[in-house]
Amino acid sequence: MNWLLKQVHTNLAVSRTANADLFDKVGVLLLHKGQPITEGIRDLLENREVFIWERKEDENRSSNVVKAFPKDVYVKLVGSLWSIYHEAKLISQEQIEHTINLVETIIKQLRPINVYLNLNLVRLDVEQFKHHDYGTFAHSLNVAILATLTARRLRYSEKKLRHLTLGALLHDLGKLNIPKEVLNKPGTLTAKELLLMKQHPQFGADMLKNSRVLPSVLETVVKHHERWNGTGYPCGYKKDDIHLDAQIVAVTDVFEALTADRPYRKGLPPYYALEMIIAGAGKGYNPTVVKAFRESLILYPENAVVTLNTGEIGVVAAVPVQMPTRPLIRLLRDNKGRFLNKAQYVDLMQDLTRFIGRVEFNLPM
Template sequence: MRIVPIYRVKPGMRLGRSVQDQDGRLIITAGITLNERLLTLLERQGYTALYIADKIGDVELPELVSLQTKQEVIRSIAQFIEIEALHARRLSLSLAPGHLRPLSGRNMISKARYDVSLNMLKAAEMLVREIISRKEVLIGMVDIKSLHDYSFGHSVQVALNALVVGRILGYDRRELRVLGAGALLHDIGKTVISPSVWMKPGDLTHEEFARVRDHPEAGFEILRRTSLGLMPAHTAYQHHERWDGSGYPRGLASDKIIGLARVTAVCDVFDAMTSDRPYKKAQHPMEALSFIVSNSGILFDPRVVEAFSRVAAPFPVATGVILSTDETAVVKRLNPRALDRPVVAVTKDPHGNYYAHPRTIDLEQHPEIRIASYAEWYTAPDPGQISAFGGLVASALDRALPEG
C-alpha cells in the first residue's frame, strides 16, 4: 500500500484505506476497486491523494484510534458548534433594543449547552482511552483530509497528536482529557468568521487577515462560558502564542503560556504544514518536523519539541523515499527506536525501473543504507483552482442560524 496523488490514480486500482465524508460517514470502504465514477466523486469531495493497495503487502498503518471513535468525536464537535451558535444568536436577540425579558427557550438552550460540553469531555476521554490502551503510539501516517473539510479533520488530528505528546510528557489521565478537549476546540473561534474568509484560496485583505487573527480571542469567549472549565478556553486563546513572545494575541512568552497551549501549538503547526489547504499546498512531514525542531527554543517549547520528535516519523508509512543506493522504496512500518530508519520495500532500481519482486529492508539493521530524501509528494492543484468550502462548520452554522 502507498499514498498516490489522485491525478495518478487510475480506474482498476484498489483503495487501501477507507474514505470518510465531512460528517465522518464512510464514503468508500477499503478494498473497493475504484472506477471513473468513484474517482470523480472523490475529486469533487476535495481529496488530493488516496491510499492505494498494491503488491507491497504487509504495510502497517499506525492508526491512533478507530474509525468509529473518529466519527463519534466529529459528531460531538458538530453538535457543540451548532448549540453554541444557536446560543449566540439568541443572546444577541435578547440584548437587542425592544426585548425587555429573555427569549423563551432559554432554559432548554442552557441544558443543551451543558449536554454538548459534557459530550466534548466524553469525546476527549474516548480518544484518551484508545491512545493509552496502546503499548506504543507514533505519529507515523499521513491523515489525508478533504480540502472541503480541512477544519474538522485538522481539529481531530491535532488532538490526537497532542495526546500522544502529552503521554510522552507524563500527563495523567485527567490532564490528557483536558488537553484533548482544548485541542479539539482550539480553532472554535473560527466559527464566528465566514468560511469564505478562512478557506479563501487567494491572499487575504488586511481586514480579512485581522479577522482571522481574532479567532483565538473569539474561541476564548465562546469556551469560557461553557461547562468545560477554563483550561480548554485558555488553550484556544493561547495556541498561537510563541515561546519567544512573537505570537498573538497577547505576545506571551515561555512559561507565561500554559502547557496545554504549548503542546497544541506544535501539533497545530505540524498538521497545518502537512495538510493541503485551499490557499497552500501540503509540505512533506520531514520538512514540517525539520521546521519545528529548528525552532525549538524560538517559536516552540524545547521540552514539547523533544517529546514530539520522539514520536513523529519524518517518513510516514506508505510514503515513498529515495535510498542512498539511488533506489526508490515505500515505507512499510516504523521502528520506534529509530523513526528515521523504518522498514521499507524497495520497488525501483537506480534507473527508475520497477523490480519484479520488491525486497524488504529493515534500515535499522542495515546502517550502510540510509534514506537520502523523500520521493514524489502528493500536492493539491493550484490554490486558485480550488473552490472555498466551509465544510462541517458551515453546515453546522446553517442548521443553527436562521437566514439573514
C-alpha cells in the same frame, strides 16, 4: 522501539545461505539474507567485524505495538464534533459534556498502544463533507490526537490529560465566527482579513464564557498561537506565561496545519513539517515540548511499506531516534514497479535526495 547495530560472531558454512542481513559497523550491507555463501564470501566476512540490526525496546514507550488510529472511529469523532458545534455562537454546558464523551473515546484509543495517525488517509474520508467548517473539526481532532500523545510523553496524569484533550478539541472554535470567504480564501489575506483571522482565539474564548470550562481549557483556546519567544498573538506572551497545554497545542497545531492541504497551497510532507518544528525549538516552541512531540510522533512505523519520491517502494527497516524523519529503508521494488531479487538499502540519513512520499501498512500489488 529502536534499532541498533549489534556485533555478531559469524560461523558461515560454504554452500549454505545467510540467515540474516549482515552489515559492517556503519550499517553498510555486506550480505543479504538468503544469499548463497561462497568460499570467497566466507573468507571475507571472517576477517572483519560483522553486525546485524537488533530491535531494542524504548523503556519510555508503554507498548511495542503500533497501529493506525481506526478510520471508523476517527470519522465518527469528526462527525460528532461537527454535530455538536455546527454554527454555534455560544457554547452550552451540555455541549461541553457531549465533547467530554469524545475526549474519553480519544484517550481510550490511545491508551494501550503507540498510535500511527495517517493524516492523508483520514483526510480522504472527510472530503465527502462540503460544509465549509467541517475541515476545522477534522483539524481539531488531529491536533487533539497529536497533543494527547505528546502529553502522555510528558507524563501527564489522566486528569490533566482529559483537560488537555478537551482544550485541543476546542482550540479553533473561534474560526466558526470567521466568514467562510475569509477562512477558505485561496489567495493572500488582506491586512484587514488577517487582523480578523488573528481574533479567532478570543472569539473562541467568548463562545465558551457560559460553559464553565476550567481555566486551563480557556488558556489553551486563547493562547495556542502565542510563541515561546514572545512573537505570537494575540498578546505576545512568552515562555512560562503560556500554559503548558497551550504550548503543546501550539506545536501540534502548526504541524497539522503544515501537512494539511489549504485552498492556497498543498500540504507539506510530514517529514518536512517535523523538521521545521524541530528547527523552531527554543524559538517559537518550548524545546521540551518539541522533544516530546518528536518522540511520540510515529511518522514511519517500523515494517511499514513506504513509497519514495523516486517511485521506489520499500519497507522501514530502522528508525533513528535522533532523526525519525530519515529512516533506513529496505527496497522492495524499483521505480518501475519491479520486485528486486537482491536486498538493497537506502539510508535517508545519508541520501538527502530521497524522501518518503507515502506510507501505508500493506504492500501494493
